[in-house]
Amino acid sequence: MLWLQPHPRKYYGQVFVVSWDAALALRDVGAAFPLLLTNQNAVSKQLEHVVVSFLRSHNLPMYAVKVPVDQQPEAAQQLGVAFVPQLRYFSRGEEAGRITGSSSYDALYKLFNLPG
Numbered sequence: 834m835l836w837l838q839p840h841p842r843k844y845y846g847q848v849f850v851v852s853w854d855a856a857l858a859l860r861d862v863g864a865a866f867p868l869l870l871t872n873q874n875a876v877s878k879q880l881e882h883v884v885v886s887f888l889r890s891h892n893l894p895m896y897a898v899k900v901p902v903d904q905q906p907e908a909a910q911q912l913g914v915a916f917v918p919q920l921r922y923f924s925r926g927e928e929a930g931r932i933t934g935s936s937s938y939d940a941l942y943k944l945f946n947l948p949g
Contacts, residue, residue, distance in 0.1 A: 848869070848881060848884075848885060848896065848897045848898075848899050849896055849897070849898055849899065850899045850900075850901065851898050851899070851900060852900070852905065852908075853900050853905055853907065853908035853911065853912075855898070856868055856898050856900055856908075859898060859923070860923050860926055861926065862926075863925050863926045864923070865895060865922075865923065865924040865925070866895055866896065866897065866898050866922075866923055867884055867888075867895065867897045867898070867920055867921070867922050867923075867944075867945075868897075868898050868899075868900065868920070868921045868922070868923060869881055869884065869897055869898065869899040869900070869918060869919075869920055870900055870902050870908070870909070870912065870914055870917055870918060870919040870920075870921065871899055871900070871901055871902065871917055871918045872901065872902060872903040872917045872918070873901075873903060874917070874918075876918055876934060876935050877917060877918040879935055880918045880920060880932075880934075880935055880936055881897070881899065881918070883935075883936055883937070883938070883941070884897055884920060884936075884941065885897065887938055887941045891947070893945070902914055902917055903917075916933050916934065918933075918934070918935075919931060919932065919933050920932040920933075920936065920944070922944050922945060929944075929946075930943070930944040930945075930946075931944075932944055
């Protein structure tokens, strides 16, 4: 998993589709990252677009990790995911916030603890 510690400037607003095990590995090394839990519905695609646009427009040195729970049902079970899409933000190995459903820039400012 070479991308666990990418050069931050190279990956602004990128989305990596990973397994749940890879997401756990990122959490365990204390990386700060948004975790998108998605399926193939339109709301999932809209949330992914909003998150990527937000990361790029604010030059945040992070990348989003996407776990397609319809393809990895064990991830949904382990996380207790009842609704998708969900955006969970991990920082220092802990979940720091969560958004379920569609989102706005205002909600992302709060989630990432940025001044709005």
